[in-house]
Amino acid sequence: QKVTVEVLDHLEHLALVDFRDAEGVERLQKAIEFANQLHEVNTEGVEPMDSVLEDRCLYLREDDATEGNCTKELLKNAREKVEEYFVAPPGNIPLPKLEERDTFLQGS
Amino acid sequence: AGARGCAGVWRRAWQRGAGGPASARRGQRAVACNTRGGAVPAGKSGLTPWVPVVGLEIHAQISSNSKLFSGSQVQFAAPPNSLVSFFDASLPGTLPVLNRRCVEAAVMTGLALNCSINKKSLFDRKHYFYADLPAGYQITQQRVPIAVNGSLSYSLCIDNKMSQMVTKTVRIKQIQLEQDSGKSLHDDTRSQTLVDLNRAGVGLMEVVMEPDMCCGEEAAAAVRELQLILQTLGSSQAVMAEGQLRVDANVSVHHPGEPYGVRTEVKNINSIRFLAKAVDYEIQRQIGELENGGTILNETRAFDSKLGCTVPMRDKEGKQDYRFMPEPNLPPLILYDAKSLPANMNHQQVVNIDWIHERLPDLPSVKRAKLVECYGILPEHSFTLLNEEGLTEFFENVVKQTQMKPKKVIGWILNDLLGYLKQHSLTVKESPVSSFLLADLLNLLEKNEISSTAAKQVLVELWKGEGKTPLQIVKEKKLELVQDQKELEQICQAVMDRQENEVIMMVLG
Numbered sequence: 001q002k003v004t005v006e007v008l009d010h011l012e013h014l015a016l017v018d019f020r021d022a023e024g025v026e027r028l029q030k031a032i033e034f035a036n037q038l039h040e041v042n043t044e045g046v047e048p049m050d051s052v053l054e055d056r057c058l059y060l061r062e063d064d065a066t067e068g069n070c071t072k073e074l075l076k077n078a079r080e081k082v083e084e085y086f087v088a089p090p091g092n093i094p095l096p097k098l099e100e101r102d103t104f105l106q107g108s
Numbered sequence: 109a110g111a112r113g114c115a116g117v118w119r120r121a122w123q124r125g126a127g128g129p130a131s132a133r134r135g136q137r138a139v140a141c142n143t144r145g146g147a148v149p150a151g152k153s154g155l156t157p158w159v160p161v162v163g164l165e166i167h168a169q170i171s172s173n174s175k176l177f178s179g180s181q182v183q184f185a186a187p188p189n190s191l192v193s194f195f196d197a198s199l200p201g202t203l204p205v206l207n208r209r210c211v212e213a214a215v216m217t218g219l220a221l222n223c224s225i226n227k228k229s230l231f232d233r234k235h236y237f238y239a240d241l242p243a244g245y246q247i248t249q250q251r252v253p254i255a256v257n258g259s260l261s262y263s264l265c266i267d268n269k270m271s272q273m274v275t276k277t278v279r280i281k282q283i284q285l286e287q288d289s290g291k292s293l294h295d296d297t298r299s300q301t302l303v304d305l306n307r308a309g310v311g312l313m314e315v316v317m318e319p320d321m322c323c324g325e326e327a328a329a330a331v332r333e334l335q336l337i338l339q340t341l342g343s344s345q346a347v348m349a350e351g352q353l354r355v356d357a358n359v360s361v362h363h364p365g366e367p368y369g370v371r372t373e374v375k376n377i378n379s380i381r382f383l384a385k386a387v388d389y390e391i392q393r394q395i396g397e398l399e400n401g402g403t404i405l406n407e408t409r410a411f412d413s414k415l416g417c418t419v420p421m422r423d424k425e426g427k428q429d430y431r432f433m434p435e436p437n438l439p440p441l442i443l444y445d446a447k448s449l450p451a452n453m454n455h456q457q458v459v460n461i462d463w464i465h466e467r468l469p470d471l472p473s474v475k476r477a478k479l480v481e482c483y484g485i486l487p488e489h490s491f492t493l494l495n496e497e498g499l500t501e502f503f504e505n506v507v508k509q510t511q512m513k514p515k516k517v518i519g520w521i522l523n524d525l526l527g528y529l530k531q532h533s534l535t536v537k538e539s540p541v542s543s544f545l546l547a548d549l550l551n552l553l554e555k556n557e558i559s560s561t562a563a564k565q566v567l568v569e570l571w572k573g574e575g576k577t578p579l580q581i582v583k584e585k586k587l588e589l590v591q592d593q594k595e596l597e598q599i600c601q602a603v604m605d606r607q608e609n610e611v612i613m614m615v616l617g
Contacts, residue, residue, distance in 0.1 A: 014429055016237070050230075053439035060457055063209035065174045065181035067193035074189055074197050074305075084188040085302035088239035090294065 003029055008105055009098045016095065021104050155399070158361045160391040161368055162327050163319030164278075166334065167312045168344040169288065169352040170213045176287055176311035177204035177247065184350050188304040196309040198242035203437050208459065210311040211254070213343035214285050215443065215464050217313055218255025220337050220471055221280050225461050227443050229254045231285075231435040236428060239303050240290035248314075250432050253284035254441065260317070261473065262333040263491065264325060273488055278330050279318040288312050307351075313344065319358065319368075323391065324384030331355055332380055336472045336494060348379050355383055359390040361398065369394070369404060374418050376410040386411035390418050475500070483507065483514035492522055498536035499526065502543050509547035512554045520550060524567055540573030549578040562587035 008019060008028075019025050071084055080087040098106060172182055178195040195202035218225050230252045233245040258280035266272040290308035292301045315334065321327050335353060338344040346353040360371035374390055377383045389411075394404050409418040444450065446462040470478070476490035479500065485493075493500045503521045507514045525546065529539060549570065553563045562582070569581045582588055590596055604611050 010429070014235070014431060050434040051436060051439060053436075056439040057457065058206060058439045058441050060208035060211065060459070061174075061179070061205045062456070063173045063207050064179065066179035067174075067195075068180040068191045070194075071187065071189045071192070074192055074194075077197075077199075082300075082302055084190075085293070085304055086189070086239070088292070088301040088303050090296070090299050090301055092237060 005105055013095050156363045158395050159364050160322045161319045161360045162321040162387055163358040164317040164327060165356045166315040167354040168338055168346055170210050170311035170313060171342060171345050172209045172311055174207055175309040176207055176210050178309055182310050186306055191306040196305055211459050214254045214283060214313050215461055216341045217343045218283050219465050220341055221258035221260055223255035223258030225255050226252055229441045231438045232432050233435050234430045234432055236430060239301055240292045246287050247435050248286035249284035253282045255283040260330060260334060262329045264329050278320045281316040281318050284314045286312050286314055324387035327387050328380045328384040340469055340472055357387050359387060361394045370406050373408045374411055382413050385416055485518045489518050502536050505543035506547045510550045512550045528571055541570045545570055552578055558582055558587050558589055
C-alpha cells in the first residue's frame with residue numbers, strides 16, 4: 001500500500017518536514033514497510049509495551065526551587081529579543097495548501 | 109434582565125416555540141436541566157424546544173515551589189524568562205524529572221472529587237507548534253491519566269433570595285497531570301509576539317467534566333465549588349484572575365431525543381461571572397443560528413468580556429492532529445496504597461494514596477454541614493459563610509465572644525457586616541470592624557442596654573474605624589435604652605398630654 005498524497009501533505013503540515021522529491025517519499029515508504037514487519041509477530045495475550053523503561057522506577061524529585069535564573073544565558077540563543085523576551089512572529093505561519101505551494105507532491 | 113439560569117433559557121426558547129415541560133424528554137444526558145420556579149408560559153406552536161449541553165475543561169495550576177518536570181521556581185509576576193531552566197527552554201540533552209508534590213496534589217484532588225486513582229498512569233506527548241511551547245510538544249496524560257470517574261456536587265439557588273437550594277452533580281471524566289505553556293504577548297503594532305517562558309512547565313491538573321450541565325449558572329456554580337475544594341486542599345490556589353484556574357466551555361444545543369448538536373469551544377473566560385455570561389451567550393447564539401436555518405461550526409471561539417459575546421478565534425488552523433505518542437523519557441507513574449506498599453523502598457519515592465486520604469481536610473460540603481449542625485444556622489447561610497474568604501472565622505470568633513445566639517449573630521454577619529463590606533469592596537480581612545468590636549456591640553444588644561435600631565446606628569459609627577468602642581459611641585449619642593419604669597411612664601404621659609386628640613381617636617378605635 002502506497003502512502004497517499006493526502007497523508008504526505010498532512011505530514012508536511014504537521015511536522016513541517018519536506019519530502020522534497022520522489023526519493024524522500026520512497027524512503028518513508030521503505031521505513032513503513034520495515035516497521036510493518038512487527039505485524040508478523042503473534043502478540044496474542046501479550047500486554048503492549050510502549051517503553052523499555054516500563055519496569056524502571058519513576059524517580060520523584062523533592063519540590064525545591066533549584067534551577068532557573070539564567071536569563072542571560074538563555075537569551076544568547078535568541079536571534080531576536082526585546083528587553084528580556086524572546087521574539088516570535090505574530091502567529092503560526094501555516095504551510096500553504098497543497099494547490100498553493102511549490103512542491104513535488106503536486107505532480108503525484 | 110428577567111429570568112435567570114436554566115429556567116431563563118428554557119423560557120426564551122419557549123417564546124420561540126411550543127412546548128411541554130423540559131422533563132418530558134431528556135435525551136441521552138445523565139442530568140437534565142429542570143425548569144424552576146413558576147409556570148412555563150405558553151409559546152407559539154410549531155417549534156420544538158432546545159436542550160443546551162455544557163461541558164467544562166478546567167486547568168488548575170498546581171500550588172508548588174517548583175515546576176512539574178524541572179526545578180525552576182513557580183511564581184507569579186517575575187522578570188521575564190528568569191524562572192526558566194534549560195529543560196523548560198527545551199535545550200537539547202535535558203530530561204524531565206517528576207515533582208513529587210505535583211503527584212500528591214493530583215491524588216488529593218482526585219480523592220476529593222470521588223475519583224478512582226489509577227495506581228499506574230502514563231505520560232504522553234501532545235504535539236503542536238506554538239512559540240510559547242519550545243519543545244513542540246506538551247507532556248500530558250492522554251491514555252491513562254492519574255484519576256478517573258469522579259463527581260462534583262454543587263448547589264444552586266432556585267430564586268434570587270437563596271431561600272431554596274437544590275443540589276446538582278456533575279461527573280468528572282478524569283484528572284490528568286500536564287505541563288503549562290509559556291506566555292505570549294502579542295504586539296500587533298510591530299507584528300510580533302513576545303515570549304516569556306516563566307510559566308512553561310508549571311504543573312497543571314486538567315479536570316475534565318462530562319457535559320452534564322445545561323446553562324451558565326450551573327457551570328459557574330460547579331466551578332465555584334471546585335475552586336473552594338482546591339483552595340481547601342491547597343492543591344491549587346485557583347485564583348482565576350492570576351491564571352491559576354482556567355476554564356474552557358464546550359457548548360452545544362439539540363432537540364430532546366435527538367443526537368447532540370455540533371459543539372463549540374469557548375475560551376478566554378477570566379472570571380466565574382464571565383463564565384456564566386459566555387455560556388449563556390453561546391447557547392443563545394447557537395439557538396438563534398439554528399432557528400434561522402444556519403449551522404454551527406465545530407470551532408473555537410473567544411469570549412469578549414467587553415461586548416459580552418463570543419467571537420471566532422484567530423490562529424486556528426482547522427482540526428489539529430496532535431500525534432499523541434508515549435513520553436519515552438518517563439516510565440509509568442506507580443502509586444501505592446496501604447496494601448501494596450513495597451517493603452524496602454525509599455520513603456521519599458513512595459506516594460501512598462491511603463496516607464493522603466487519611467490526611468484530607470474537611471471539604472467545603474462537610475464544613476457547611478458542621479456549621480449548620482453546630483450553630484443552628486440555615487444551609488444557605490453556610491454557603492455564604494464559605495463563599496467569602498475569612499467570613500466563617502469572623503463569624504465563629506464573634507460567636508465565641510458573645511452571649512447572643514449564633515442564629516441571631518448570623519443575621520448581623522450576613523446582612524450588616526457583609527453588606528457593608530460589599531458596598532465598599534472590602535475583604536473580611538480589611539474590615540474596619542473587628543470580630544471583637546462586633547461581639548462587644550452584640551453583647552450590649554443582648555443585655556437590652558440598647559435597641560436593635562440603636563445597634564445599627566452604632567455600627568455605622570464603628571465603620572468609620574475611629575477606634576471608639578461601642579459603649580463609647582452609645583454614651584456619646586445617648587442611645588441607651590431607658591430602663592427606669594418611672595421615667596418611661598413620665599415620657600409616655602408627656603406624649604399623650606401633647607396629643608390629646610389622637611389619644612381620644614385611638615381609644616374610640
